[in-house]
Amino acid sequence: MNKKDRILVLKIFPYNDTQHIVETLSRSEGKKSFLIYMGTGRKSSRKRALVRPGHFLDITYSHKPKLLPVIQEVQPSYIFSSIFSDIKKLSVVFFLLSVLKQAVYSNETDISLFEWIEKKFIRMEKETYNPDFHIHFLTELAGILGFQPELEQIGTFFDNNLSNPSEEEQSAMAFFLRNGKTKNLQQRRQVLHWLEKYFRLHLGKFSIVEEMQYFKSMLHEDGNN
Numbered sequence: 001m002n003k004k005d006r007i008l009v010l011k012i013f014p015y016n017d018t019q020h021i022v023e024t025l026s027r028s029e030g031k032k033s034f035l036i037y038m039g040t041g042r043k044s045s046r047k048r049a050l051v052r053p054g055h056f057l058d059i060t061y062s063h064k065p066k067l068l069p070v071i072q073e074v075q076p077s078y079i080f081s082s083i084f085s086d087i088k089k090l091s092v093v094f095f096l097l098s099v100l101k102q103a104v105y106s107n108e109t110d111i112s113l114f115e116w117i118e119k120k121f122i123r124m125e126k127e128t129y130n131p132d133f134h135i136h137f138l139t140e141l142a143g144i145l146g147f148q149p150e151l152e153q154i155g156t157f158f159d160n161n162l163s164n165p166s167e168e169e170q171s172a173m174a175f176f177l178r179n180g181k182t183k184n185l186q187q188r189r190q191v192l193h194w195l196e197k198y199f200r201l202h203l204g205k206f207s208i209v210e211e212m213q214y215f216k217s218m219l220h221e222d223g224n225n
Contacts (some may be wrong), residue, residue: 002062002164003069005029006077006116009055010101012036022051027099027114030107034061035070048076054084054093056118072126078118080125088129091197093121093135095208102206103141131188132181138195139177148201150197151177158201168195 005007007024015021019035026032036051038044051074060073083089087123104113120137130136142148154174158164165173172190175183182188192208 002060002072004058004060004112006056006118006163007060008100008114009030009051009053009057010050010097010123016187021068024099025104025114025117027111028109030106030110031105032066034071035068036074039203046072049059050076051091051099054121055080056121078122080121083125085123086129089124092124092134096137099138099141099208103145103203111173116140116144118129132176133189133196135176135191136180138192138199141196142199142202145202149177149196149198158197165194165197166190169197 006027007022007026008026009022011023015035018037018039020038022034022036022055024032026035036047039050051071055133056077058077059071061071063069076086083093100117117127120140124130124133139149151174154177155165155170169190172182172187173194175187176191183189196206196208
């Protein structure tokens, strides 16, 4: 039986010589993995161009019990340009995909979450690069997941079982919540460190250490030090 859905590609990796596994966030079923055949023909070349991390796709797939569903047809749901050609935006995209892989782990339907993520990516595509975009994304995502950080509660969430945020991190987060922006590179890093600990408190396993290493070069280049 064939079904249709819209997906955000989180990760793709080889399964064998002709098949790849595609990890996605789907509009209808939350976190979901698919198989896709990619040979050497023209049709497979098109699939390779479309099925990439960060792409939103409309797919038709076949489903059989106890087997991974197989993507049969794929079309872009939105044509992105700037977020894949601008190195700063592209760095943000990969950072956000890693966050979503960790923070969203349910296979239950959450259409409103999917649509919110899609709108955020489209907004990033249309607007000029914002060095605080990823911080706004994280704080709003926390709210959608049910643990929105509030200004009056800064410093009260953590206990001795976790690495408590420093005073500098708490001050930076308070400044961001009051003003909707950070002052400089150092403050952005402090806010991200606070948010990492905050997400870990609510989700358990959560880390952006590796993503921060990838992100660091872009942060140094944003011209707002």
